[in-house]
Amino acid sequence: MKKVLALSGGVGGAKLALGLDRVLPGGSLTVVANTADDFEHLGLYIAPDLDTVMYTLAGINDQERGWGLAGESWQCLDALGGLGAEQWFQLGDRDLATHIHRTAMLRAGGSLSGATARLCAALGVSARLLPMSDDPVRTLVTCSEGELPFQQYFVREQCRPEVRGFRFEGQAAASPLPEFMALLEDPALALIVICPSNPFVSVDPILGLPGVRQALQASPAPLYAVSPIVGDRALKGPAAKMMVELGLPVSAVSVVQHYRGLVDTFVLDESDATLAGRIEEPAMRVMTAPTVMKTLADREQLARVLLADAGMPAA
Amino acid sequence: MKKVLALSGGVGGAKLALGLDRVLPGGSLTVVANTADDFEHLGLYIAPDLDTVMYTLAGINDQERGWGLAGESWQCLDALGGLGAEQWFQLGDRDLATHIHRTAMLRAGGSLSGATARLCAALGVSARLLPMSDDPVRTLVTCSEGELPFQQYFVREQCRPEVRGFRFEGQAAASPLPEFMALLEDPALALIVICPSNPFVSVDPILGLPGVRQALQASPAPLYAVSPIVGDRALKGPAAKMMVELGLPVSAVSVVQHYRGLVDTFVLDESDATLAGRIEEPAMRVMTAPTVMKTLADREQLARVLLADAGMPAA
Numbered sequence: 151m152k153k154v155l156a157l158s159g160g161v162g163g164a165k166l167a168l169g170l171d172r173v174l175p176g177g178s179l180t181v182v183a184n185t186a187d188d189f190e191h192l193g194l195y196i197a198p199d200l201d202t203v204m205y206t207l208a209g210i211n212d213q214e215r216g217w218g219l220a221g222e223s224w225q226c227l228d229a230l231g232g233l234g235a236e237q238w239f240q241l242g243d244r245d246l247a248t249h250i251h252r253t254a255m256l257r258a259g260g261s262l263s264g265a266t267a268r269l270c271a272a273l274g275v276s277a278r279l280l281p282m283s284d285d286p287v288r289t290l291v292t293c294s295e296g297e298l299p300f301q302q303y304f305v306r307e308q309c310r311p312e313v314r315g316f317r318f319e320g321q322a323a324a325s326p327l328p329e330f331m332a333l334l335e336d337p338a339l340a341l342i343v344i345c346p347s348n349p350f351v352s353v354d355p356i357l358g359l360p361g362v363r364q365a366l367q368a369s370p371a372p373l374y375a376v377s378p379i380v381g382d383r384a385l386k387g388p389a390a391k392m393m394v395e396l397g398l399p400v401s402a403v404s405v406v407q408h409y410r411g412l413v414d415t416f417v418l419d420e421s422d423a424t425l426a427g428r429i430e431e432p433a434m435r436v437m438t439a440p441t442v443m444k445t446l447a448d449r450e451q452l453a454r455v456l457l458a459d460a461g462m463p464a465a
Numbered sequence: 466m467k468k469v470l471a472l473s474g475g476v477g478g479a480k481l482a483l484g485l486d487r488v489l490p491g492g493s494l495t496v497v498a499n500t501a502d503d504f505e506h507l508g509l510y511i512a513p514d515l516d517t518v519m520y521t522l523a524g525i526n527d528q529e530r531g532w533g534l535a536g537e538s539w540q541c542l543d544a545l546g547g548l549g550a551e552q553w554f555q556l557g558d559r560d561l562a563t564h565i566h567r568t569a570m571l572r573a574g575g576s577l578s579g580a581t582a583r584l585c586a587a588l589g590v591s592a593r594l595l596p597m598s599d600d601p602v603r604t605l606v607t608c609s610e611g612e613l614p615f616q617q618y619f620v621r622e623q624c625r626p627e628v629r630g631f632r633f634e635g636q637a638a639a640s641p642l643p644e645f646m647a648l649l650e651d652p653a654l655a656l657i658v659i660c661p662s663n664p665f666v667s668v669d670p671i672l673g674l675p676g677v678r679q680a681l682q683a684s685p686a687p688l689y690a691v692s693p694i695v696g697d698r699a700l701k702g703p704a705a706k707m708m709v710e711l712g713l714p715v716s717a718v719s720v721v722q723h724y725r726g727l728v729d730t731f732v733l734d735e736s737d738a739t740l741a742g743r744i745e746e747p748a749m750r751v752m753t754a755p756t757v758m759k760t761l762a763d764r765e766q767l768a769r770v771l772l773a774d775a776g777m778p779a780a
Contacts, residue, residue, distance in 0.1 A: 193508075193569040225538045229562030233587045235569070243558045247544030250561075254508040254550070272548045 152340035152462055155333055155371070156181045159352020160199040161216050162378055162386045163345030164206035169449030170343070171207055171277045173457065173464040179277040181207070182330050184347070185262065186282075186289040186318055186355035189301045191239050192230070194249040195256055198301070199352065200266055200281055201248060208273040216386070219244050238306040263327055278329075282356045285324035289351050290317045300351065309388040313395040318355050326359040334365040341460040342366065344375035346441060348389045349408045350396075363412060372414045372460055376441055376452070377402040380419040385442065403429060410434070417441060417456070467655035467777055470648055470686070471496045474667020475514040476531050477693055477701045478660030479521035484764030485658070486522055486592045488772065488779040494592040496522070497645050499662070500577065501597075501604040501633055501670035504616045506554050507545070509564040510571055513616070514667065515581055515596055516563060523588040531701070534559050553621040578642055593644075597671045600639035604666050605632045615666065624703040628710040633670050641674040649680040656775040657681065659690035661756060663704045664723045665711075678727060687729045687775055691756055691767070692717040695734040700757065718744060725749070732756060732771070 154174060156167050158181050167181045181203055188197045198217075205211035205219055212220045222242035231237045241249070248269060255265040261284045270279050289300040293311035303311060333339055347353055357363050366373055382400045384390040390400045398404040406416050406429050416434055418425055419441040426436045439455045440448065457464040469489055471482050473496050482496045496518055503512045513532075520526035520534055527535040537557035546552045556564070563584060570580040576599045585594050604615040608626035618626060648654055662668050672678050681688055697715045699705040705715045713719040721731050721744050731749055733740055734756040741751045754770045755763065772779040 192565050193572050194565070223538060223540050223558065225558035226541060226561045226565070229559035230566060233562055233566045233584060235562070235566040243538065243540035243561075244544035246541045246558075246561065246565075247548055247550070250507050250509070250541070251545060251548045251550040257508050269548060 151175060151178050151338065153333065153336060153338045154179050154341045154343065155339060156343045156345055157353060157356050158199065158203055158345040159184045159347030160202040163347035163352065164203045165443040165449050166343065166345045166376060166452060167203055168206050169443065169453035173450050173453045175465070176276050180280060180333055181277055182280050182282050182356060184282060184352045184355050186287045187300050189299060192235060195253045196249050200279065204270055204273060204275055204279055207275045207277050207279065210273065218242050239301060280327050280330055282330065283324045283326055283359060285320060287321045287324045287355055288319040289355060290319055292317060309391060313392045316350055318358060321355065321358050322360065324359055326362050331361065331365055334369045339369060339371040340462055341457065342369065342371050342373045343456060344409070344413065346376040346378040346385060348378060348387055349405055350389065350392055366412060373412065374415045374417055374456055375409050375413040376417040377405050377419060379405055380422060380442060401425065406431060406434065466490060466493050466653065468648065468651060468653045469494050469656045469658070470654060471658045471660055472668060472671050473514065473518055473660040474499045474662030475517040478662040478667065479518045480758040480764050481658065481660045481691060481767060482518055483521050484758065484768035487765050488768045490780070491591050495595060495648055496592055497595050497597050497671060499597060499667045499670050501602045502615050504614060507550060510568045511564050515594065519585055519588060519590055519594055522590045522592055522594065525588065533557050554616065595642050595645055597645065598639045598641055598674060600635060602636045602639045602670055603634040604670060605634055607632060624706060628707045631665055633673060636670065636673050637675065639674055641677050646676065646680055649684045654684060654686040655777050656772065657684065657686050657688045658771060659728065661691040661693040661700060663693060663702055664720055665704070665707055681727060688727065689730045689732055689771055690724050690728040691732040692720050692734060694720055695737060695757060716740065721746060721749065
């Protein structure tokens with residue numbers, strides 16, 4: 151059976167991962183998620199991107215709010231506030247179960263990948279979801295306020311500080327997950343997709359793990375990247391704001407340049423078709439597709455377009 | 466201002482502690498709670514007796530169920546079950562906030578007494594609530610199944626195993642809380658009350674801490690003990706069942722013998738008045754009082770009777 155690998159951050163990536171999961175034969179999809187957003191909060195190990203992908207693949211994510219679990223309640227968070235504990239990170243009552251159970255597994259000596267596998271099995275996720283590494287990598291945002299841990303920048307400060315750069319603490323010493331690297335060498339691997347996730351803080355933490363970029367380049371599987379920028383805005387999150395602050399044009403063209411030398415096929419949104427002529431990357435093919443995924447049908451359609459383009463069958 | 470010290474386990478003790486708190490001038494009551502029931506569960510530090518007393522003094526305990534918080538919800542516990550985590554210990558969503566916040570304070574290097582003080586301040590508890598020790602003491606129940614940690618015996622096994630004895634791991638090496646010992650030497654201390662708590666697993670862990678029994682005996686303050694046994698049953702919990710299994714008559718008389726040489730005044734329930742003539746303890750005075758506390762008025766009344774007997778003013 152041919153295999154597909156998706157590299158994903160949180161919400162945007164999870165949408166495409168779900169689309170792929172729904173149209174691919176069971177057992178063919180592996181999703182590798184960014185863990186550089188992970189942090190410890192109130193003693194709990196929290197993995198926002200892994201959880202977003204896991205909840206999305208399990209069909210229990212909240213689609214209105216865009217993160218967390220559907221039908222969530224907030225009693226514990228409310229009580230934490232009454233006790234004077236930090237409340238800036240939203241912890242739903244049912245979401246807390248994930249954090250508590252995973253933290254207990256980790257403290258008992260389990261690995262993040264092992265804990266993820268058990269959580270996914272309990273939630274009925276059929277795709278294989280892997281953390282990019284079992285070793286800690288932590289995104290630090292260099293900004294006007296100094297260097298902020300990612301969740302403090304992203305949630306507590308709501309991306310207000312002006313970004314100057316990023317540092318991925320622990321990345322150089324981290325090992326990419328062995329199952330991830332093994333898949334890159336698997337002859338059955340027929341497609342690699344960089345999901346429409348933030349290139350700076352969701353994808354770069356994965357790409358910069360020792361050996362990953364080389365293994366991606368060495369893999370005979372075609373590597374697609376779906377633009378997270380459509381027109382002059384990011385579909386989700388602070389990618390566009392970061393581009394402005396980093397002095398880059400807010401355009402899919404900046405993403406193309408970011409992935410130069412790595413990606414084989416860049417997927418522009420069909421509304422950005424006119425950009426295709428402006429992209430001069432001899433080693434990169436550009437295609438257009440409907441990348442804005444509002445409905446479940448949108449997610450499946452984009453997955454089908456990518457699979458068809460890569461010559462793979464889809465349901 | 467005259468001071469009062471109450472030694473307490475969970476539910477039964479908390480009732481009298483609340484009565485004392487309500488009729489005493491502010492700042493005069495200290496409650497020392499058993500911590501040998503404490504345990505770590507799913508990575509959270511849980512202190513059942515401290516919490517019961519704290520919630521009761523804060524007026525937020527559930528009076529129907531007898532433990533935990535009023536108006537509690539169970540979303541996290543339900544989700545934990547779905548994830549395959551242990552569910553035998555009931556964790557309410559709002560109660561979880563206490564465990565999470567305290568565990569985080571402890572992991573950050575705080576003491577149990579410091580964490581307790583912060584939780585009590587946040588919840589508006591005016592009495593001073595102290596853990597018996599900042600050091601770990603753990604009750605192990607020797608029973609037909611071997612040696613069980615207390616919460617496994619009490620909650621998971623619902624007190625079904627036959628008790629042969631108890632061991633308080635860590636007790637000999639634990640220091641009683643300095644504020645507790647200082648109060649026992651405080652000339653303002655005018656009354657010490659052993660609340661109607663389980664003598665074996667709630668009070669003995671406190672009494673057996675190094676130096677506590679001697680300090681109680683040395684204190685000029687009169688030491689009262691309120692019987693947790695009325696007639697041939699325990700007002701709450703497994704005390705009566707334990708007495709049967711330990712070969713003791715189920716009667717307040719067994720409690721009298723348990724506290725021989727320590728207690729100055731033993732408080733029988735008024736329904737047990739006929740027992741008074743059967744108690745031959747030259748060093749112990751026996752009095753009767755309405756000890757069955759069903760209503761808030763009952764709690765206050767018992768507190769007033771004790772304070773009046775000890776010559777202390779009450780509101």
